[in-house]
Amino acid sequence: MKISEKSKLCQLSPMRKFHSLAVNAKKSGVKVYHLNIGQPDLPTPEVFFQTVQAFRDKTLEYAPSPGIPELIDAIREYYKKLGVNYDADDIYITTGGSEALLYTCLSILDPGDEVIVPEPFYPNYSTFINSAGGVIRALPTTPKEGYRYAHRERIEKLINQNTRAIMITNPGNPTGVVLTAEEMRLIADIAKEHDLYIICDEVYREFCYDDSGKIPCMGRFADVAENLIIIDSVSKRFSSCGARIGCAITKNKELQNALMKFCQSRLSVATLDQLGAAALYGVDESYIRASIREYRHRRDICVAGLRSIPGVMVEEPMGAFYLMAKLPVDDTDKFQNWLLTDFEDNGQTVMFAPGAPFYATVGSGITEVRIAYVLEEKELKRALELLKIGIARYRKEVMGE
Amino acid sequence: MKISEKSKLCQLSPMRKFHSLAVNAKKSGVKVYHLNIGQPDLPTPEVFFQTVQAFRDKTLEYAPSPGIPELIDAIREYYKKLGVNYDADDIYITTGGSEALLYTCLSILDPGDEVIVPEPFYPNYSTFINSAGGVIRALPTTPKEGYRYAHRERIEKLINQNTRAIMITNPGNPTGVVLTAEEMRLIADIAKEHDLYIICDEVYREFCYDDSGKIPCMGRFADVAENLIIIDSVSKRFSSCGARIGCAITKNKELQNALMKFCQSRLSVATLDQLGAAALYGVDESYIRASIREYRHRRDICVAGLRSIPGVMVEEPMGAFYLMAKLPVDDTDKFQNWLLTDFEDNGQTVMFAPGAPFYATVGSGITEVRIAYVLEEKELKRALELLKIGIARYRKEVMGE
Numbered sequence: 192m193k194i195s196e197k198s199k200l201c202q203l204s205p206m207r208k209f210h211s212l213a214v215n216a217k218k219s220g221v222k223v224y225h226l227n228i229g230q231p232d233l234p235t236p237e238v239f240f241q242t243v244q245a246f247r248d249k250t251l252e253y254a255p256s257p258g259i260p261e262l263i264d265a266i267r268e269y270y271k272k273l274g275v276n277y278d279a280d281d282i283y284i285t286t287g288g289s290e291a292l293l294y295t296c297l298s299i300l301d302p303g304d305e306v307i308v309p310e311p312f313y314p315n316y317s318t319f320i321n322s323a324g325g326v327i328r329a330l331p332t333t334p335k336e337g338y339r340y341a342h343r344e345r346i347e348k349l350i351n352q353n354t355r356a357i358m359i360t361n362p363g364n365p366t367g368v369v370l371t372a373e374e375m376r377l378i379a380d381i382a383k384e385h386d387l388y389i390i391c392d393e394v395y396r397e398f399c400y401d402d403s404g405k406i407p408c409m410g411r412f413a414d415v416a417e418n419l420i421i422i423d424s425v426s427k428r429f430s431s432c433g434a435r436i437g438c439a440i441t442k443n444k445e446l447q448n449a450l451m452k453f454c455q456s457r458l459s460v461a462t463l464d465q466l467g468a469a470a471l472y473g474v475d476e477s478y479i480r481a482s483i484r485e486y487r488h489r490r491d492i493c494v495a496g497l498r499s500i501p502g503v504m505v506e507e508p509m510g511a512f513y514l515m516a517k518l519p520v521d522d523t524d525k526f527q528n529w530l531l532t533d534f535e536d537n538g539q540t541v542m543f544a545p546g547a548p549f550y551a552t553v554g555s556g557i558t559e560v561r562i563a564y565v566l567e568e569k570e571l572k573r574a575l576e577l578l579k580i581g582i583a584r585y586r587k588e589v590m591g592e
Numbered sequence: 593m594k595i596s597e598k599s600k601l602c603q604l605s606p607m608r609k610f611h612s613l614a615v616n617a618k619k620s621g622v623k624v625y626h627l628n629i630g631q632p633d634l635p636t637p638e639v640f641f642q643t644v645q646a647f648r649d650k651t652l653e654y655a656p657s658p659g660i661p662e663l664i665d666a667i668r669e670y671y672k673k674l675g676v677n678y679d680a681d682d683i684y685i686t687t688g689g690s691e692a693l694l695y696t697c698l699s700i701l702d703p704g705d706e707v708i709v710p711e712p713f714y715p716n717y718s719t720f721i722n723s724a725g726g727v728i729r730a731l732p733t734t735p736k737e738g739y740r741y742a743h744r745e746r747i748e749k750l751i752n753q754n755t756r757a758i759m760i761t762n763p764g765n766p767t768g769v770v771l772t773a774e775e776m777r778l779i780a781d782i783a784k785e786h787d788l789y790i791i792c793d794e795v796y797r798e799f800c801y802d803d804s805g806k807i808p809c810m811g812r813f814a815d816v817a818e819n820l821i822i823i824d825s826v827s828k829r830f831s832s833c834g835a836r837i838g839c840a841i842t843k844n845k846e847l848q849n850a851l852m853k854f855c856q857s858r859l860s861v862a863t864l865d866q867l868g869a870a871a872l873y874g875v876d877e878s879y880i881r882a883s884i885r886e887y888r889h890r891r892d893i894c895v896a897g898l899r900s901i902p903g904v905m906v907e908e909p910m911g912a913f914y915l916m917a918k919l920p921v922d923d924t925d926k927f928q929n930w931l932l933t934d935f936e937d938n939g940q941t942v943m944f945a946p947g948a949p950f951y952a953t954v955g956s957g958i959t960e961v962r963i964a965y966v967l968e969e970k971e972l973k974r975a976l977e978l979l980k981i982g983i984a985r986y987r988k989e990v991m992g993e
Contacts, residue, residue, distance in 0.1 A: 192756075192788070192819065194847065194849075196702050197702060197724070197725075198698060198699045198850035199850075201850075201854070202853065204853075208856070210656060230654055234650040234651055240652075243644060243864065244645045250634065250636050251831075251832050251833065252833055252834045253833045255611060286862070289857065290687075290858060298596055298599045299594070299595060299596050299599075300596055301597050301598060302703055315858075318857035322723075322854070323598070386593050417593070418593065430651055431652050432652065432654045432860075433652040433860065433864070434652055435862040443593075446595065449602075452602040453723070456690065456694075457688060457691060457716075459833075461862045463834070464864065
């Protein structure tokens with residue numbers, strides 16, 4: 192009996208692979224600070240819970256496969272404010288942005304098809320692409336260039352007859368890179384000229400820290416409507432990760448037809464969560480503004496804290512709530528393991544995501560980590576202090592320095 | 593820009609493809625009786641809603657990727673009562689049984705791999721298998737033999753070097769066939785002898801109408817623990833389709849590792865629904881017994897109603913809440929379309945699922961339908977009456993008889 196080749200190509204999530212070690216650490220009384228996962232601690236707007244609690248049907252029925260009309264309408268209104276008009280048929284509600292990404296890959300990729308992805312990238316992209324039989328063509332970036340990836344020649348060099356799509360996160364996870372309007376236009380131009388899909392994951396859309404007030408939205412480029420699939424979600428915008436409500440948006444009719452097949456095959460997305468999510472889109476904009484202020488503050492703390500650790504290299508991220516940092520250790524995967532099994536300081540330890548799985552290029556990222564600055568100030572400061580103490584002790588005890 | 597070959601192989605769900613026509617009919621004031629989809633009208637146990645309403649965390653967080661411990665423990669307790677012991681690591685909570693089926697296919701199938709599936713089968717199996725690049729090898733059955741499929745020679749004739757699994761629904765959707773203990777043993781033996789997985793979808797487990805009180809559970813055969821993946825769900829057992837909570841269960845460690853990768857890639861299953869589902873497993877058994885009684889009553893009404901329509905052929909199903917019936921029309925897909933666009937009787941019409949997509953064998957099932965007897969007596973009777981009137985009128989107006 193065999194396991195599929197595609198599943199062998201997939202990896203455990205670097206954000207979640209240490210889950211059982213963390214459970215063990217917690218069982219033995221150690222407090223674990225989680226910088227490993229994009230799980231914000233900001234409160235979910237109460238209207239989500241109020242809406243769920245107000246449900247009075249006797250039977251919890253399947254929802255329509257592409258999503259409930261209330262939620263689709265709410266998303267249309269949200270995009271209208273961004274200057275983009277979507278029809279109800281353009282929007283496919285999914286179980287988180289994750290399902291939207293998987294169904295998009297299944298809809299456009301066959302074995303051997305290639306997707307250009309700037310690296311470092313969100314590692315689950317690799318699983319979604321592998322699931323469909325596709326292959327990542329990594330577009331390397333460097334910390335020196337602030338991880339910026341919108342270079343025409345470098346991208347065009349990667350395009351061949353098997354290339355089907357460019358997949359980006361904007362604002363970026365894990366790098367925090369936010370594309371300029373010119374860079375977005377360049378990606379759109381390249382996709383259009385080479386007949387490629389743009390899979391544009393904009394789940395962190397509002398989280399930009401450059402004071403311009405501009406909100407990135409690839410959907411504004413009407414001339415690439417046929418090429419574009421927007422991935423969106425309520426998880427980050429409304430601090431509602433556990434609702435698992437996202438969507439895929441496209442005006443490409445053939446792609447819509449394919450997405451609908453996968454949506455129908457799994458019948459529907461959770462009914463109560465869709466109702467709650469529809470209500471989230473009515474939350475006052477001050478909620479988002481306060482979230483942005485809070486994350487920017489945390490970013491500043493995080494960057495300052497990291498820069499105070501000897502040997503750590505970090506660039507200031509401009510969006511989302513992640514950053515990549517280079518640590519002065521031999522292997523961040525090994526270091527994370529050690530932090531959970533052999534380290535504690537005053538009964539506490541810390542988790543991050545080791546860097547290698549964020550790269551397709553073998554050998555890259557081994558001394559890097561992704562940090563999610565999703566804890567409040569005091570917790571974040573202590574987490575960074577634990578990292579500092581941990582690094583010093585690891586270098587002494589394990590690396591023998 | 594291309595759409596994937598695998599998505600072209602997939603079809604719209606025959607249960608859901610007429611959704612937009614039904615919406616239009618409803619908009620024009622026509623009442624539609626739904627026999628097309630396994631959406632029970634029985635009340636969801638109140639404890640589900642009470643549990644969801646009692647949630648007091650400020651932030652709706654991701655759950656652990658393989659599921660929340662409370663739900664996994666509840667499922668272990670449920671299986672213990674059936675005489676099967678599962679470890680927590682054996683159970684992977686999924687977004688409905690659908691996600692469990694998709695992840696199972698992705699975990700074991702590569703392009704060209706074959707899965708033996710008795711036909712007629714649940715059409716979404718085809719999408720899940722296609723998504724992984726696999727192919728269905730149909731095991732044909734006949735209404736004359738009551739759609740029974742557990743024949744050693746017929747199954748072994750289909751096994752070749754590409755065969756990876758046998759996929760069954762027991763009790764059966766769409767046929768209502770329930771395997772005898774001997775038949776279950778035979779399937780297990782064949783899988784073991786030929787090193788095949790058994791993907792055993794038991795979401796209708798309790799819905800058996802033969803008075804034996806036996807509840808089918810392939811998990812009781814400990815000698816095929818390495819071969820077996822059980823698919824389960826709260827949707828039917830607890831009339832909670834809209835919760836989208838299912839699971840994949842296996843003791844095969846390699847398969848567990850593969851399933852975990854896919855579970856981690858999509859982060860988690862909806863948190864509130866998992867909490868509600870955990871509570872469902874504590875519902876008194878009288879709830880299930882009452883459901884079984886009600887469905888048996890509806891089955892009797894449905895079979896009697898269908899047999900009163902001239903030219904309809906139907907076998908009495910022994911489990912689940914579906915049946916296949918042969919209608920005296922030229923094409924049930926065309927007939928369904930007509931029922932929604934050109935027919936009404938006193939402002940009412942009826943929906944079923946056309947039969948062809950339940951078959952992989954081209955040309956089969958064109959005059960058959962799947963009927964879900966999920967409406968209460970009065971509604972069900974009227975729905976069958978509408979079918980009777982519809983058939984007569986269609987034969988006259990469209991078929992020109």
